[in-house]
Amino acid sequence: MSGTSSSARKAEKPKTAKAPAARRPKGRKLVCAVVLGMHRSGTSALTGMLGILGCDLPKTLMPASESNERGHHESQKINDFMNVLLTSAGTRWDDWLPMAEGWYDSGRAEDFQAKAIDLFREEHGTSRLCAMKNPRICRLLPFWDQVWSAVEVEPRFALIHRNPMEVAASLEKRNGIDLHLGLLIWLRHVLEAEAGTRGRPRSFVSYPELLQNWKRTAEKLQSDLQITLPRFSLGVAAEVEEFLTPTLRHFVEAPEGIDAPIVPAWIQDAFGIMERWAARGEDKKDYVRLDRLLKAFDDAAPTFLRIVQKNGEISKAEATARESLTKTAEEKAALEKSVSDLQAKLAGLERGMQEAGRRQSDLESACAALQAERTELSRNLETSHQEIAELTRNFITLEDRLETFKSGAREKEDAAQAHLKELHATLGRKEEETEAQQRALQRLRDQLSQTQSELRQRAHEADETANGLRRADASLSGLETRNTELEDEVGQQKARVEDLLGEISRIREQGRLDQKQRFDEIASLTRRILEQDAELEARESALQQEIEGRLLPRLENSESLALRLSEVLDAILTTDIVVRRPLRRLADKRKAKLLEALGLFDPKWYREVNTDVREAGADPALHFIRYGHAEGRAASPEMARLKESRSGGVPPPEAERAVALSPPRPKESPAPLNSLQPT
Template sequence: MKKPVKAIDPQQRSCVLVLGMHRSGTSALTRVLNLAGFDLPKTVMPANPTNETGHWEPTPIAQLNDRILTAANSTWHDWLELGSDRLNSSQADRFRNEATATLEKEFGDSHLFVLKDPRICRLAPFWIATLQHAGIRPLVITPVRNPLEVAASLQKRNGFDPSYGHLLWLRHMLDAEFASRDMPRYFTSYDRLLAEWSNVLEEAAAAFGISWPRLSGETATEIDTFLSEKYRHHREPPERVRENPALSAWLRDGFAVFDSWARSGEQRKDFTTLDRLRRELNTAAPAFAHLIARGREADLKTQKLAEADAQLSQAKSDLDQHHREAERMAAELASAREELNRVLAHRGEMEKLVEGFKEHTELLLADLRERRKLENASYLQLKEKEEALVLAQKQATEAIEALVLARTQAADTQSAVEALRKDLAAQRQRHAQEMEHQTHETASIQSESDNEIRRLKTEIEYAKIERDKAQTQLKERLEEITTLTRLLEHHEKKRYRLVTRRHWANLWHRIRYAGAIGRLRRSGMFDENWYLLKNPDVVARGIDPTIHYIRFGAAEGRKPSAKIAPRQRP
């Protein structure tokens, strides 16, 4: 028999209280009500692995409920009766003021909103009175789920024994039903919500005397997308509760009533059964509460022991992993040391090569500068001869003009003119020969200079290419051994000072005797290999053979090559 529905005042604020046991589909139902048009709180508890689609409940109110239960010496998983005498009047007033302020902060001036937290099942009288005191009309909707499924879910999430989960389900359902009697309310089931949510919303609207503000085709698509069987991990047929003699009569009779209400609607005649169950549960609870508590403690200890075993296994696994990692790192360290030794050896070779390239490049540059000086001097001489030739041509032209003038003035001077012309022709021939000789000599010098410049440029380019390759290789290796260089600094400084003194001594003498070196080499009379072969003391001193001959060898009477006699200057 359904209660008559009182029409709702459109001006009065309304709150749908979702009063359902944990793991009974309260989160899914709350989200469906929200999609249909009821507002959610501002601070929504985030999703987690045990509730992947979200909780849709206000975190501040869940925290407030925990504080109220703690003050009443209880918890959300307490199956004993929560009497009204658990809180004194001052505590109740303080919590009610805080609850009113929290509602205002979370929902503001919302006209229609939904409030869900399974803890409210045990605190339903407190929250119903708080809403009514704030002028908000409470509407109650209770999702019913098979207690076997609820107990299995609690066992997986919290480690509760199934029998203990049955007691929690019974306590939450009986307390929520008793506190919400004679109020607009509606019972449904998690199964019906998943299978026929549109009928559930239609029946709930009729029970509350409201219409859903946002129900449309687009909303239906959103709800169908949100609801999914993949998030349901436990399924038990109702017959396994109603027809199972191994379960307590309280659980079987209570589920039979609530399952019937979820299918066919609430019946007042069932209040007698529910009141009896509630009285018997409250009366019998103190008799075996201690035994259940001891069993819970044993379960907790067993759970902690299992967790400790799991942690120990994980620690052993981590230790083995650390051992393997240490062995791998030791192998890598040995490999790195071998690579370091190779790099250091290669670095020494590269440094020698670079020093050789630097010395060779400096010599080439010095020789090139000397050749440019010689070319500039030859160019100046050639320019002077060209100017003298131009002057001679000018003088000859003036002389011819004078002769022509004299011929027109006096015919008797013809013989003198002829003689002068012959002399002029002879001078022209001499000038032409001298000019041809100078031109040939200039061309020869220019050709020789061009060839030498091209050769030097080729050698310089090759030296640059070799130097760039060496620098590239050296840069790559230097990047690998940067962090290891400090270990070699002391040794490297000694070696560097010795090599630097020898290098700069040779380089200074090369620069000083650059012109003499160039002339000696162009003469073709100096044989470096022969000189070193015949003078082992030069080899022992590490001096360049050309510089030694210029500085000491010539003065000492040493032969520059096999084909030159002693004391003969090349």
């Protein structure tokens, strides 16, 4: 490798093919904002912001990726082209060594220049203000200078930098590049980008400052590069702020971290100069220091080369070993998790079986208690009137017959149901004498119904538990036997509650009757609402006709116009056209529509004058109808002028400015915001 420094090389004009003159409209000055910076230093964020603020981006943009979710904002075709170019020069994008000097004098450089000219025209056309970004340009500025000259484009450079420790950490995570090698790559890009743009229109930007105060960064770029960003306005502020979120910065290094012993002095000095230039402006006194850094870096390259190569081999071996260990650990963890899951599943099944047994025992005790309570109630019923006792015995006999002949013919079942209805009718006649006993019996039925539901749930849980145990291990045959016994017991419990199904069917019949009654009430309520809605529309139409036919003609000839307008507003806003609360919002919207149709309310003017309404994002019409009118606020600029002239006062500055600037009112819907949003 030659000992000539890259800074001296940049001072020479490389020999390249003479490019044809670029076609562009006469009298137009083509400017390209070229974003330069190391990979992972915020070049995508800065270029994306320039695109939002009006710079034309390339036609074929590189798609977003996992490591750059907001997009790269650079040409995919030019990026692929530059990778091929670097390969032809014996280097690549992550090389920290200087470009081979002989490449610029070779015929290959001329071939690539012709291709680059065509690509630039294809991607940027004849844009008067475009933005171009690719970190590889930092090391190829002499080549691209010839391209820009050939297409008659004036480049103006935005050099963005980031803490080198953050850049190296990001490269290590994304590409597996050693931290120290990442620092050397950062130094190469920063020094060559600065040397290649010295004495030309340029601006230095700090990545953290871009994220914290993008407006100041945009103003600095306009001033330093002498360009005007056409979309730099409050209208796009939200778009830029949504794009430049703090989440773009995945690695954050404290400023004092750059002074750590791990960071070479060359990198500390270069980073310190870039930080000062970004904060206070470029200082020519630092040129000598930067030139010495670049020359020392180039001179030391042969010495560093073998060390870096050896370190790279060691890093690759370590990465392979770590990958192997990670894979082994993952396999071990997967096996341990599988064993743990199986053990947990078996323990859960055992606990479920035990819990089912305990719940079954509790349910049996509850059933015994309910049965005892039922026996006590039966004894109380026997002490009642002889006829009630006879009816009760007949009822129990009928229930026994229903249970015995449940699977019998339908005809017998219908006869039993008829008999049961007859008994219920007789019991109804004796309701006054047995009211207390019937309430107690109803409570018993509810409890039995709940017991039936719980028993069914327990039976389902027992089935699921038994199936899980059978799948888990064949050695759990003892648990399967116990499960069979539980199923038999559940079957017995089911048989015990079947005698209550007759009573349950009567309760369900009564529920269906109650449901029908509710449906009838809902239908009646619906008809009343529809009738009130029709009445609402009729009264609104009548009110509008009265205003247009009687009040408005008077307003045109009345000397006290402000008073008449207030009366019209009062007439509209105090008219009770809705009697039910659910229709209040509909009525308010119709009032608002009526006020706008008569020209009595200007929503845009009302929002402009009343800052509290504007800041809350409330619907102007609904706010005026519900609150503003009662508070004495004006509904339109005409009302404001008339009120002021009547009172002899002077309108407030905000109202006067809003009245002077208010255009003819368009018929537009108010924005649906906050609690006063229209539905």
